[in-house]
Amino acid sequence: MRNQNEHSATPRVKGRGDRVEYQIVVSLAFLLCLVFVTGKRLVGKEGNGNVFAEAYSAATAAIGYAYTA
Numbered sequence: 001m002r003n004q005n006e007h008s009a010t011p012r013v014k015g016r017g018d019r020v021e022y023q024i025v026v027s028l029a030f031l032l033c034l035v036f037v038t039g040k041r042l043v044g045k046e047g048n049g050n051v052f053a054e055a056y057s058a059a060t061a062a063i064g065y066a067y068t069a
Contacts, residue, residue, distance in 0.1 A: 022063070029059035 034055040041047060047054050 022067075025066075026059055026063050029063050030056055033058040033062070 034051070037047065037051050037055045037058065041051060
């Protein structure tokens with residue numbers, strides 16, 4: 001018979017690893033989006049306020065679709 005603590009420890013470790021993986025992927029996507037948003041601004045197209053906010057929004061949207069596929 002399993003111990004209550006043994007059963008609850010396994011998903012916690014797996015969940016932490018998933019969160020870390022997600023944060024790494026979002027960070028990489030953020031850097032890529034930041035390059036594209038900065039390039040878009042340098043060309044002269046206007047954006048929605050802050051460059052960092054726009055890049056973060058694009059990164060989280062793209063990664064959300066990647067994890068559902």
